[in-house]
Amino acid sequence: MFLRKVHVFSHRFAAAICLSLATYTTHSAQAAPLAYQKAIQNDKPQLNFSFPNPTGDSLPNAGTLATPARYSGGLPQNATGSGLTSEGATTFNGTNQYVSIPNRQLGPSLSKFSLEFVLKTSSTARSTLLGVFDEGITQGISLDLNTNAQDQVMPGSTRFFLRDLTGPNQGALCATFLTEDANIYDGRYHHLLFTYNGSAPTQHAALQAFVDGAPIALSFEPSFMGVPRRFVDFSFNPSLAARNARGAIVNFAPVTLDEVAFYANTLPDATVIAHTRAADIPIATRHPMKLDELRQPNPAARAAFQKRANELLDFVVQHRDNPMKTVWGNYRNFDCYALACLALEGHDDDARRLLVETLDMIDHNFEVERAPGGDKWHLADFAMEPLLRGYFKYRTTHLPNDPVWERLSHTAQTFFFHYGDLSENHNLLHLSLRYLVGQTWPDATLADGHKGSVHMAEADADIRQWMNDWVRQGSTEWGADIYYNIDMLSLLNLYDFAKDPSMRVAAQGMLDLFALDEALDSYAGAAVGAARRGYGVYRMDIKQSPSRPLQYLWFNAPSETSPFNLNFIGGVIQAATSDYLPPAPIVWIANSRAPQENSTTHQRGLWPIPGLDSIGKHTLRLSDVMQSTMNSPGGGGRYTEHVWQITMNETALVFANHPTATVPISIAGGGAQQDLAQTIAVYSQPRPANPPVTEGAWYWTYANVPPGHQGDVRPGYWQGNLVGPRSFGTGSLSFLIFDIPADNPLPFAHLYLPRAEFDEVREANNWVYLRKGTGYAALWIPTGYTPTKTGLWADTEWKINGRQSAVLSFIGNAATNHTFDVFITRAQQLQPQWDAQNLTLSALPSDNAPRVTVSYTDGPSTGNQKIDTKGPRFQTPWGSMSLGTRTLSLKTPAGQYNLDLRAALR
Numbered sequence: 001m002f003l004r005k006v007h008v009f010s011h012r013f014a015a016a017i018c019l020s021l022a023t024y025t026t027h028s029a030q031a032a033p034l035a036y037q038k039a040i041q042n043d044k045p046q047l048n049f050s051f052p053n054p055t056g057d058s059l060p061n062a063g064t065l066a067t068p069a070r071y072s073g074g075l076p077q078n079a080t081g082s083g084l085t086s087e088g089a090t091t092f093n094g095t096n097q098y099v100s101i102p103n104r105q106l107g108p109s110l111s112k113f114s115l116e117f118v119l120k121t122s123s124t125a126r127s128t129l130l131g132v133f134d135e136g137i138t139q140g141i142s143l144d145l146n147t148n149a150q151d152q153v154m155p156g157s158t159r160f161f162l163r164d165l166t167g168p169n170q171g172a173l174c175a176t177f178l179t180e181d182a183n184i185y186d187g188r189y190h191h192l193l194f195t196y197n198g199s200a201p202t203q204h205a206a207l208q209a210f211v212d213g214a215p216i217a218l219s220f221e222p223s224f225m226g227v228p229r230r231f232v233d234f235s236f237n238p239s240l241a242a243r244n245a246r247g248a249i250v251n252f253a254p255v256t257l258d259e260v261a262f263y264a265n266t267l268p269d270a271t272v273i274a275h276t277r278a279a280d281i282p283i284a285t286r287h288p289m290k291l292d293e294l295r296q297p298n299p300a301a302r303a304a305f306q307k308r309a310n311e312l313l314d315f316v317v318q319h320r321d322n323p324m325k326t327v328w329g330n331y332r333n334f335d336c337y338a339l340a341c342l343a344l345e346g347h348d349d350d351a352r353r354l355l356v357e358t359l360d361m362i363d364h365n366f367e368v369e370r371a372p373g374g375d376k377w378h379l380a381d382f383a384m385e386p387l388l389r390g391y392f393k394y395r396t397t398h399l400p401n402d403p404v405w406e407r408l409s410h411t412a413q414t415f416f417f418h419y420g421d422l423s424e425n426h427n428l429l430h431l432s433l434r435y436l437v438g439q440t441w442p443d444a445t446l447a448d449g450h451k452g453s454v455h456m457a458e459a460d461a462d463i464r465q466w467m468n469d470w471v472r473q474g475s476t477e478w479g480a481d482i483y484y485n486i487d488m489l490s491l492l493n494l495y496d497f498a499k500d501p502s503m504r505v506a507a508q509g510m511l512d513l514f515a516l517d518e519a520l521d522s523y524a525g526a527a528v529g530a531a532r533r534g535y536g537v538y539r540m541d542i543k544q545s546p547s548r549p550l551q552y553l554w555f556n557a558p559s560e561t562s563p564f565n566l567n568f569i570g571g572v573i574q575a576a577t578s579d580y581l582p583p584a585p586i587v588w589i590a591n592s593r594a595p596q597e598n599s600t601t602h603q604r605g606l607w608p609i610p611g612l613d614s615i616g617k618h619t620l621r622l623s624d625v626m627q628s629t630m631n632s633p634g635g636g637g638r639y640t641e642h643v644w645q646i647t648m649n650e651t652a653l654v655f656a657n658h659p660t661a662t663v664p665i666s667i668a669g670g671g672a673q674q675d676l677a678q679t680i681a682v683y684s685q686p687r688p689a690n691p692p693v694t695e696g697a698w699y700w701t702y703a704n705v706p707p708g709h710q711g712d713v714r715p716g717y718w719q720g721n722l723v724g725p726r727s728f729g730t731g732s733l734s735f736l737i738f739d740i741p742a743d744n745p746l747p748f749a750h751l752y753l754p755r756a757e758f759d760e761v762r763e764a765n766n767w768v769y770l771r772k773g774t775g776y777a778a779l780w781i782p783t784g785y786t787p788t789k790t791g792l793w794a795d796t797e798w799k800i801n802g803r804q805s806a807v808l809s810f811i812g813n814a815a816t817n818h819t820f821d822v823f824i825t826r827a828q829q830l831q832p833q834w835d836a837q838n839l840t841l842s843a844l845p846s847d848n849a850p851r852v853t854v855s856y857t858d859g860p861s862t863g864n865q866k867i868d869t870k871g872p873r874f875q876t877p878w879g880s881m882s883l884g885t886r887t888l889s890l891k892t893p894a895g896q897y898n899l900d901l902r903a904a905l906r
Contacts, residue, residue: 032118032189032258032279034087037062039278040116043271045261047101049240051090053078059099063261069240072249073097089118094127094254098242111198114263118279120256121145122187124155127253131243132236142243143194145253146185149176149219156185160194160207160218175207175218182211182284189256191276195266197882200872205882205889213276214284215269215887215902268884269472269902294504297581308553309576315564316340316573320350322566326708333361334379335570336386342394343577355390355404358383359411366416376418381429384415385489386570388436389577392497412437414447417455420462424477425486428466432490435459436497460503463494467510468905472884474602474873479521479531479617479642481538481547482707484514488550488571492578506904508580513874513888513899515554515582519590520598520876521628522551523621524650525559529628530617532602534642536657536719537704538567540752542650544706550575554582555590560650567706588894589878593623595816597731598876599631601869603883614870614883618729620811624648625775627811629729631869634739634856639720643727644734646811648772652757654779656736656800656807658749660722686791718752725749726839728860728869732811733830735841735854740803749805751785751798760820768798769824774814778827781807782834782841806841808832 037050041062048063054076059069073096078088092098115130126146133140142161148154151161156179163172184190193210200206209216237244240260241253259279267275276283297305317340324331338354341347365378387408395405415437418430437446438456446452477483491514494507521529527547528539538545544565550572552563601616619628630643645655704718714720723744726737738749753768755761760771766784770777783805788797800807810827817823830843839856850863860867874881874888881888886901 032089032191032281036118036275036279037087037259039275040259040261043263043267043275045263047260047262049099049260050087051258051260052087054090067101069099069101071097072100073252089120089256089258091120091256092241092253094123094125094252096252098249098252099240100244101238101240110264112196112264112266114193114195114265114267115143115261116191116193116267116275117260118189118191118258118281119184120187120189121254122185123254124185125254126153126251127255128239128241128243128251129253129255129257130238130240131245131251132238133243133245140245141238144243144251145255147176149174155179156183158184160209162196162207173207173220175209175220177209177211177216177218182214182216184211189258189279189281191279191281193267193272193275197266200880200882205880205885205887208885210269210272210276212281212284213273266882266884269886270884294501294508295581295583301581301584304556305553305581308556310344312549312553312564312572312576313340313343316566316569317344317347317350319566320347320354324566324709327712328377328379328708329361329365329383330357331566331568333358334382335566335568335573336383336390337573339386339390339573339577342390342398348398351390352399352402352404355387355408358387359404359407362411362415369416376422380415381426381433382486382489382570384412384433385429385493386574388412388433389493389496389574392440393577409441413441413444413452416447424475425483428463428487428490431459431463431466432494435463435503436493439497439499460500463503464506464905467506467901468886470510471513471886471901471905472603472873474600474614474616474883475532476602477533478600478602479517479527479529480533480640481527481531481545482535482568483533484518484527485546485550485568485571488514489574492571492574492580495580496578502904506901509899509901509904511580512583512586512897515586516589516874516876516890517600518547518551519555519582519586520600520619520874521547522555522557522590523626523647524653525557525563526551526650528626528645528647528653529619530630530644531640531642532615532638533640534719535640535707536642536716536752537706539642539645539653539655540704540718542647542653546572551590555587557590583897584894585878585890585892585897588892589876589890592892593621595623596621596877598874599871600874601871601883603870603873616869616871618734620729620732622775622811622813623815624773624813625777625811627729627732627734627777627809629734630727631729632724632727633859634724634726634737636724638724639714641720641724643721643725644729644736644809646770646777646809648758648770648775648777651754652770652772652775654751654753654770654777654809656725656749656751657718658721658723658725658738658740659717659746660720686794722746726854726856726859728854728867730845730852730860730867732846733843733852734807734809735843735852735860736807736809737839737841737854737856738800738803738805739839739856742803744803747803749800751779751800751807752796753798755787755795762824767824767827769820769827771820776812776814776817776820776823778810778824779807780809780827780830780832781805782832783836804836804839806834806839808841808843810843810846 040048045063046065047061049059049069050062057071059071061067076097077091124146129143131142140163144159146153146155147159148157157176159176161174179185191212195208197206209218242249243251316337320337322332336358338351338358341351362380362383365380368374369376391408417434420427434455438452442453444452446455491507491511495504498504518527521527524542525548526542526545543561544567546568549564549569551557553572553575597620599616599618601614603614615632617628617630626647628645647653704716705712723740728735740747758770758772762769766781768779781800783802785801786799788794810830812823817826832843834841840853842851842853844851852862854860872880873883878892879890886905888899890897
């Protein structure tokens with residue numbers, strides 16, 4: 001396995017050397033090769049003009065519209081091709097030659113597009129590469145050379161101007177970049193690409209520019225503050241190498257062009273780089289890393305954080321002999337309580353004992369893995385990260401000259417690494433361990449026979465790729481209260497101990513985004529949003545959520561009881577010993593209770609569903625109630641997804657799932673199929689007055705055990721789904737539609753709804769109305785429901801009648817709906833409708849907009865228009881981050897936050 005990886009590394013490393021050299025080498029003045037044409041055509045542009053050697057005035061379109069353009073002003077000159085397979089480029093005289101594109105098929109209201117081409121110019125004259133104005137009305141687009149934002153001649157400045165349908169200045173966008181940002185006026189060929197997203201909330205997010213594969217910092221004209229929403233110029237004939245200004249052709253460009261392509265979508269960064277390379281143009285090395293981006297929190301914030309950190313560490317030390325056991329090992333070992341003992345003075349003896357226990361656990365894990373039929377799914381990697389932190393921070397001040405440190409060093413250098421064959425969090429753990437072990441012991445020969453330096457070099461590139469994927473595309477474990485803590489093990493160690501400042505900056509940016517994800521889901525002292533990987537036990541008892549101690553530590557998040565627990569908190573212990581603090585604007589977001597609607601999107605095919613390329617969630621958080629919903633198709637079993645939840649406090653909450661008790665018990669051992677009748681019989685027993693007397697029962701939620709404990713079955717009665725619902729959230733509404741096959745042994749979905757935890761519960765005509773304080777919720781269940789009256793889940797479980805069923809939920813509060821009675825009236829005005837035959841649920845939204853309809857088969861729509869749930873990577877009231885990008889700007893009352901990971905993650 002590693003031999004293959006070394007080969008990949010060697011190839012990548014050699015390519016990186018060549019790329020660095022090529023950056024400083026003069027590129028031959030030749031047109032783009034046919035490989036570039038092929039790369040463009042594979043991405044299906046609507047317009048694509050390849051500029052072959054002109055033999056007539058017709059210029060064929062190689063894109064999807066098959067609309068030819070026309071040379072005007074005489075035939076231009078053919079430029080030299082690049083190699084034997086190039087068809088050349090075309091040079092215009094800058095006097096009367098241009099290309100007219102008589103095309104009206106792109107439409108008058110495109111909201112997204114990309115434009116790219118290869119260009120060569122050395123002129124200082126004002127000219128236009130692309131220009132369209134209509135006859136007499138100032139709607140238009142132009143891309144101008146040697147022109148400033150005020151439409152004046154300025155050599156070396158490049159101007160992009162776009163006006164939307166509204167016409168007045170506030171609807172225009174004007175951006176420029178200068179020669180010192182990207183010199184395209186040097187007489188060499190350059191690759192330029194622009195992307196525009198009219199739904200972006202800011203100018204910087206709407207328009208992005210790339211020169212030679214590198215993003216360019218744009219300066220926006222301050223007088224044009226609005227963001228265009230619709231691109232309108234292809235209602236009239238666009239022109240290349242000149243501008244069609246109100247019916248007159250002006251501003252002819254003395255340039256050479258090749259492969260001009262227009263797309264009705266925004267191309268991702270990876271495509272930009274791929275096209276640049278296909279054009280045989282070296283990737284630019286602009287935007288050097290700014291080392292001052294490593295933040296220095298203010299002393300007051302640091303002192304307050306340290307106080308909370310000491311509280312957490314003291315709690316862990318008090319429970320240092322935590323007896324809880326899992327199939328992977330004891331909590332105190334894989335969460336490495338030894339680190340807390342080292343961080344606080346006076347606990348060295350306990351620290352040493354726990355270090356030995358943890359090292360023994362790792363030895364046992366690898367002994368089992370290497371045995372015939374061994375299991376690679378264990379938590380040695382969880383434990384090794386905090387062990388390394390202890391080694392780096394405390395070996396010279398605690399237990400000096402103790403052989404336990406030498407043993408730890410030996411374990412690190414003989415660690416049994418994996419190379420991408422585990423799950424998302426484990427893969428990052430192994431990468432960061434290889435990086436840090438290789439950095440610390442570069443000349444050591446590790447377990448696979450390769451030097452530490454080799455591991456570090458390869459892990460460096462792969463870590464940045466892991467980060468790049470998470471930032472630009474999303475996560476397969478998003479919203480996971482456990483796995484965010486685990487990912488932090490790696491990120492915090494890279495932030496605190498990587499010697500490369502750019503790796504530290506990258507880790508800091510990743511931690512910020514994890515903190516933002518947690519902040520957007522923050523309520524009742526924990527992260528309670530919809531999640532790809534969540535566990536029912538931590539939702540039924542929020543006090544036990546692994547996110548709870550982290551949110552108290554990072555955000556000083558209020559909680560109704562103690563903020564601490566001991567469930568998968570290794571990352572939180574590390575955070576308490578780290579220099580990292582989340583930025584003030586993100587802390588403010590976590591604690592703000594002003595009404596806010598936000599969403600995230602993850603651009604990955606998470607399940608084998610044809611056509612699915614993204615999934616995400618929608619959340620509405622009010623001061624006294626929060627609702628979070630996964631935007632997801634229905635169907636196959638997803639054993640840890642948490643689709644929907646309403647939260648009013650840590651006990652007054654509602655969620656739904658399709659339970660199962662018939663899956664193999666693969667985690668808890670045995671592997672046998674559980675007998676359905678026996679399992680249901682357990683749930684039919686009366687709830688005992690006290691929890692069962694077992695190890696760790698003080699934290700146990702009865703009949704739904706935490707991961708890795710005896711009885712951990714996935715899916716479970718209250719976690720995951722054997723048959724997931726179609727789900728969609730918008731505004732204050734959420735839609736769930738279940739379609740449970742006839743052969744499924746559990747023919748119902750159900751609600752977790754603990755009646756006694758709410759101040760009021762009213763029922764009428766398939767409606768259930770809930771109030772806790774001044775927070776309100778309404779549930780409409782058209783097929784009806786049956787509350788469980790006996791057994792463990794009496795007055796908590798509400799079974800939804802029928803295999804085909806639906807739930808419509810609506811939230812509000814006293815601030816928006818005044819009294820509970822007024823809220824109930826408003827809920828009834830939703831006029832919900834359920835079509836059982838077609839599995840379609842609809843309602844009138846609260847803003848009197850057209851009816852929203854959700855079809856199990858076709859998804860959500862309104863006004864007969866399909867709703868696109870593929871939104872930005874992050875969408876918040878304070879700023880957004882588009883899919884495929886690595887920049888984010890947030891503006892909050894606590895200040896502004898800016899993130900730019902383009903250089904660190906390129």
